[in-house]
Amino acid sequence: MDDQLKKLEKSIGEVPQVMHKWADSDPELKKAVAEMDSIVWEDGRLSRQTKKIIAICVAAALRDRHAVRAQAAGADKLGVEFEDVAEALRVTFLLAGMPAYVYGRTAIEDLMKR
Amino acid sequence: MDDQLKKLEKSIGEVPQVMHKWADSDPELKKAVAEMDSIVWEDGRLSRQTKKIIAICVAAALRDRHAVRAQAAGADKLGVEFEDVAEALRVTFLLAGMPAYVYGRTAIEDLMKR
Amino acid sequence: MDDQLKKLEKSIGEVPQVMHKWADSDPELKKAVAEMDSIVWEDGRLSRQTKKIIAICVAAALRDRHAVRAQAAGADKLGVEFEDVAEALRVTFLLAGMPAYVYGRTAIEDLMKR
Amino acid sequence: MDDQLKKLEKSIGEVPQVMHKWADSDPELKKAVAEMDSIVWEDGRLSRQTKKIIAICVAAALRDRHAVRAQAAGADKLGVEFEDVAEALRVTFLLAGMPAYVYGRTAIEDLMKR
Amino acid sequence: MDDQLKKLEKSIGEVPQVMHKWADSDPELKKAVAEMDSIVWEDGRLSRQTKKIIAICVAAALRDRHAVRAQAAGADKLGVEFEDVAEALRVTFLLAGMPAYVYGRTAIEDLMKR
Amino acid sequence: MDDQLKKLEKSIGEVPQVMHKWADSDPELKKAVAEMDSIVWEDGRLSRQTKKIIAICVAAALRDRHAVRAQAAGADKLGVEFEDVAEALRVTFLLAGMPAYVYGRTAIEDLMKR
Numbered sequence: 001m002d003d004q005l006k007k008l009e010k011s012i013g014e015v016p017q018v019m020h021k022w023a024d025s026d027p028e029l030k031k032a033v034a035e036m037d038s039i040v041w042e043d044g045r046l047s048r049q050t051k052k053i054i055a056i057c058v059a060a061a062l063r064d065r066h067a068v069r070a071q072a073a074g075a076d077k078l079g080v081e082f083e084d085v086a087e088a089l090r091v092t093f094l095l096a097g098m099p100a101y102v103y104g105r106t107a108i109e110d111l112m113k114r
Numbered sequence: 115m116d117d118q119l120k121k122l123e124k125s126i127g128e129v130p131q132v133m134h135k136w137a138d139s140d141p142e143l144k145k146a147v148a149e150m151d152s153i154v155w156e157d158g159r160l161s162r163q164t165k166k167i168i169a170i171c172v173a174a175a176l177r178d179r180h181a182v183r184a185q186a187a188g189a190d191k192l193g194v195e196f197e198d199v200a201e202a203l204r205v206t207f208l209l210a211g212m213p214a215y216v217y218g219r220t221a222i223e224d225l226m227k228r
Numbered sequence: 229m230d231d232q233l234k235k236l237e238k239s240i241g242e243v244p245q246v247m248h249k250w251a252d253s254d255p256e257l258k259k260a261v262a263e264m265d266s267i268v269w270e271d272g273r274l275s276r277q278t279k280k281i282i283a284i285c286v287a288a289a290l291r292d293r294h295a296v297r298a299q300a301a302g303a304d305k306l307g308v309e310f311e312d313v314a315e316a317l318r319v320t321f322l323l324a325g326m327p328a329y330v331y332g333r334t335a336i337e338d339l340m341k342r
Numbered sequence: 343m344d345d346q347l348k349k350l351e352k353s354i355g356e357v358p359q360v361m362h363k364w365a366d367s368d369p370e371l372k373k374a375v376a377e378m379d380s381i382v383w384e385d386g387r388l389s390r391q392t393k394k395i396i397a398i399c400v401a402a403a404l405r406d407r408h409a410v411r412a413q414a415a416g417a418d419k420l421g422v423e424f425e426d427v428a429e430a431l432r433v434t435f436l437l438a439g440m441p442a443y444v445y446g447r448t449a450i451e452d453l454m455k456r
Numbered sequence: 457m458d459d460q461l462k463k464l465e466k467s468i469g470e471v472p473q474v475m476h477k478w479a480d481s482d483p484e485l486k487k488a489v490a491e492m493d494s495i496v497w498e499d500g501r502l503s504r505q506t507k508k509i510i511a512i513c514v515a516a517a518l519r520d521r522h523a524v525r526a527q528a529a530g531a532d533k534l535g536v537e538f539e540d541v542a543e544a545l546r547v548t549f550l551l552a553g554m555p556a557y558v559y560g561r562t563a564i565e566d567l568m569k570r
Numbered sequence: 571m572d573d574q575l576k577k578l579e580k581s582i583g584e585v586p587q588v589m590h591k592w593a594d595s596d597p598e599l600k601k602a603v604a605e606m607d608s609i610v611w612e613d614g615r616l617s618r619q620t621k622k623i624i625a626i627c628v629a630a631a632l633r634d635r636h637a638v639r640a641q642a643a644g645a646d647k648l649g650v651e652f653e654d655v656a657e658a659l660r661v662t663f664l665l666a667g668m669p670a671y672v673y674g675r676t677a678i679e680d681l682m683k684r
Contacts (some may be wrong), residue, residue, distance in 0.1 A: 018558055026542065032609045033554060039602045040204040045197055050164060054171050054205045059555065061172045063406050064519050067209060067555035083159055086368065090154040091168045095181060097325040098375060099401065099409035102360055132330055140314065146381045147326060153374045173327065177634050178291050181327035200596065211553040212603060213629065213637035216588055246672055254656070260495045261668060267488045268432040273425055278392060282399050282433045287669065289400045292633050295437060295669035311387055318382040319396045323409060405520050428482070439667040440489060441515065441523035444474055496660040501653055506620060510661045513624050514631045523665060539615055546610040547624045551637060 004034045011041040011048055013074025049080045053088045060089060060104030061096035068103050072111040082114045118148045125155035125162055127188025163194045167202045174203060174218030175210035182217050186225040196228045232262045239269040239276055241302025277308045281316045288317060288332030289324035296331050300339040310342045346376045353383040353390055355416025391422045395430045402431060402446030403438035410445050414453040424456045460490045467497040467504055469530025505536045509544045516545060516560030517552035524559050528567040538570045574604045581611040581618055583644025619650045623658045630659060630674030631666035638673050642681040652684045 001009070002023060009015045022030040041051060052075050059067035075085065085108050093101035115123070116137065123129045136144040155165060166189050173181035189199065199222050207215035229237070230251065237243045250258040269279060280303050287295035303313065313336050321329035343351070344365065351357045364372040383393060394417050401409035417427065427450050435443035457465070458479065465471045478486040497507060508531050515523035531541065541564050549557035571579070572593065579585045592600040611621060622645050629637035645655065655678050663671035 016558075018561070028609060029546070032606055036208060036554075036602055036606060039598060040208045045195075045201050046167075051202070051205055053160075054168050054202055055209060057168050057172055058175045058206055058209045061175055062210060062519065062553075062555075063404065064209075064555050066558060070555070081159075087159050088165070088168055090371070091165055092172055093325075094150060094154045095169060095172045095178075095325045095327060096176060097321075097323045097328070097404075098378075099323060099404075099406050099412070100325070102358075102408060105360070130330075132333065142381060143318070146378055150326075150374055150378060153370060176291065176325075176327075177632065178327050180330060184327070204599070207553075209553045209555060211549075211551045211556070211632075212606075213551060213632075213634050213640070214553070216586075216636060219588065244672075246675070256495060257660070260492055264436060264488055264492060264668075267484060268436045273423075273429050274395075278395075279430070279433055281388075281392075282396050282430055283437060285396050285400055286403045286434055286437045289403055290438060290633065290669075292437075292669050294672060298669075309387075315386050315388055316393070316396055319393055320400055322378060322382045323397060323400045323406075324404060405518065432485070435667075437667045437669060439663075439665045439670070440492075441518075441520050441526070441665060442667070444472075444522060447474070492664060496664045501651075501657050502623075507658070507661055509616075509620075510624055510627050510658055511665060513628055514662055514665045517628045517631055518666060520665075537615075543614050543616055544621070544624055547621055548628055550606060550610045551625060551628045551634075552632060 004031070004038075008034055008037050008041070011038070013052070013077035014070075016070045049078055049084075052078055052080050053085055056085055056104055056108065057088050057092045060092045060107070061100050063096075063100055063103055065103060065107075068107040069111060072104075072107040075108070075111070076113050080112075082108060082112045085112070118145070118152075122148055122151050122155070125152070127166070127191035128184075130184045163192055163198075166192055166194050167199055170199055170218055170222065171202050171206045174206045174221070175214050177210075177214055177217055179217060179221075182221040183225060186218075186221040189222070189225070190227050194226075196222055196226045199226070232259070232266075236262055236265050236269070239266070241280070241305035244298045277306055277312075280306055280308050281313055284313055284332055284336065285316050285320045288320045288335070289328050291324075291328055291331055293331060293335075296335045297339060300332075300335040303336070303339070304341050308340075310336055310340045313340070346373070346380075350376055350379050350383070353380065355394070355419035358412045391420055391426075394420055394422050395427055398427055398446055398450065399430050399434045402434045402449070403442050405438075405442055405445055407445060407449075410449040411453060414446075414449040417450070417453070418455050422454075424450055424454045427454065460487070460494075464490055464493050464497070467494070469508070469533035472526045505534055505540075508534055508536050509541055512541055512560055512564065513544050513548045516548045516563070517556050519552075519556055519559055521559060521563075524563045525567060528560075528563040531564070531567070532569050536568075538564055538568045541568070574601070574608075578604055578607050578611070581608070583622070583647035584640075586640045619648055619654075622648055622650050623655055626655055626674055626678065627658050627662045630662045630677070631670050633666075633670055633673055635673060635677075638677040639681060642674075642677040645678070646682050650682075652678055652682045655682070 005015050005019060041048060055071045056068060059071050089101050089104040092104055119129050155162060169185045170182060173185050203215050203218040206218055233243050269276060283299045284296060287299050317329050317332040320332055347357050383390060397413045398410060401413050431443050431446040434446055461471050497504060511527040512524060515527050545557055545560040548560055575585050611618060625641045626638060629641050659671055659674040662674055
């Protein structure tokens with residue numbers, strides 16, 4: 001794992017498998033994505049924990065099974081708590097419908113500690 | 115404005131016009147929505163401010179012009195700061211694409227104080 | 229208006245402006261769309277009225293402002309009643325979120341008689 | 343199964359597994375969802391059968407594999423007929439594209455009697 | 457396989473399983489879809505290869521796992537090259553977000569020769 | 571207009587207004603987006619013209635009024651021809667439904683020369 005990915009892992013808890021793969025197969029894209037990632041996730045006005053919660057809510061709203069699970073997978077390592085995400089996902093329920101909530105809830109029940 | 119809507123206004127900053135309209139034309143639905151709203155927005159583990167930021171990010175990710183503006187419209191009154199939402203919307207950029215970010219950014223530039 | 233479009237107007241209440249335009253500018257596409265339309269909307273096991281209600285619910289769920297208004301515009305002529313669509317849109321609320329419902333509700337309030 | 347869920351099962355044919363789970367883990371949300379559900383699905387101007395068909399069409403249009411299967415799973419018990427849903431899904435085809443239709447068609451072929 | 461499907465296979469590389477099934481179970485729909493397909497895919501100003509690339513990018517942007525795989529499955533047979541699709545999918549990344557890109561990238565890594 | 575934006579304008583025909591604005595208000599984001607843009611749009615295995623067509627098809631499939639118009643606005647300057655985009659948008663029709671096609675078709679009729 002190169003330095004860029006190591007730094008990213010610290011920010012998001014777990015670097016998705018695809019990023020490791022792209023490090024070999026498409027280094028130009030991997031570099032661009034890692035830079036974008038660092039701007040998105042780096043410490044700022046909001047904590048990395050809050051950004052992780054937002055990411056899970058957005059991925060669930062998009063009914064994106066892979067993204068929601070990729071985000072949920074790293075949440076524990078960042079110290080995000082299950083109950084906080086569960087509460088946040090109610091916003092997804094209201095704005096994107098009950099099934100969108102189920103995408104998120106199922107992912108955190110499968111991948112986060114309670 | 116009845117008590118349920120008054121309470122809601124305190125939680126979300128500004129009750130959407132449609133809710134006022136439905137209070138007359140479809141009281142049963144208005145009641146159900148207001149109840150759901152109160153479960154979503156009420157004080158809990160996350161602050162109302164954080165939930166508002168999540169709502170703007172989700173609405174932008176869905177490319178929903180009306181929802182993103184309805185959410186942004188009440189943000190100032192809750193004390194949500196422009197720069198916090200701007201930072202949060204980067205998560206929307208990564209997960210839903212640059213144009214989704216533009217939906218959110220444009221709404222907060224139009225409707226929030228800087 | 230050619231025969232194909234006349235028949236379509238009978239099925240859906242109002243032929244969208246684009247179809248008239250394409251009749252000149254892209255007759256091949258217009259023909260294909262009109263054929264597809266006739267398979268979709270023709271009398272069958274479900275009435276045209278029920279199909280129109282489904283179309284409004286689907287267009288609202290997709291947050292598609294143009295489609296939902298195009299569908300709502302022809303609903304009165306087919307004898308679809310406002311209250312039936314309003315009730316059906318609750319399904320859209322549950323499955324696609326409150327703002328999706330607002331897309332549909334606003335369209336029928338603007339374009340249908342009560 | 344408590345009374346609220348029993349009543350819901352009568353309306354929608356089959357209560358999704360998640361609802362049973364939430365009855366224990368998040369009773370507040372379960373109660374809110376069940377109330378919303380009862381407003382959506384209860385007998386009204388449209389029959390429960392028609393609402394079920396609309397729900398399948400909307401879930402398919404959203405390309406929501408879980409929602410379309412959850413809806414299709416209860417359809418037989420309500421007396422909804424395969425051919426009626428198949429015809430209705432043509433609206434989804436027109437408004438949301440051929441692959442959205444495939445989501446719906448596949449679900450009813452797997453889960454409904456013919 | 458009837459003549460219409462044979463012709464289609466030549467245009468798109470591989471006819472989806474559902475089309476073969478519908479040839480028996482719903483001949484009217486199969487006919488309409490095949491006609492629409494031939495207008496979409498037939499040789500024109502753009503090559504079939506370019507249209508295939510567009511289809512993969514669109515299906516990925518919609519986060520549609522089935523459509524993106526159905527499109528990728530026929531790409532080799534048409535002579536579409538892996539690297540061309542990989543480059544095109546960057547447009548999907550920008551417009552629909554990183555996870556949408558992952559849908560497309562994963563599909564072509566699984567289903568296309570490199 | 572700084573060098574990065576000038577280079578981008580050459581690749582995509584017209585830099586969206588928001589980019590100019592962000593150059594002042596959020597230089598960090600502007601830089602990241604411009605870098606991502608250059609990886610997406612730069613000359614490669616596919617021509618800038620083909621990528622522009624893909625972008626219009628994807629934006630239309632997402633029913634994204636702003637993105638589809640932003641993409642269409644620069645198409646003429648790149649030498650993209652109306653008829654090529656019109657043909658490509660049929661792929662959007664098939665995969666995302668007739669209304670998605672209308673989003674694209676309307677944008678190119680408004681913003682491109684014929």
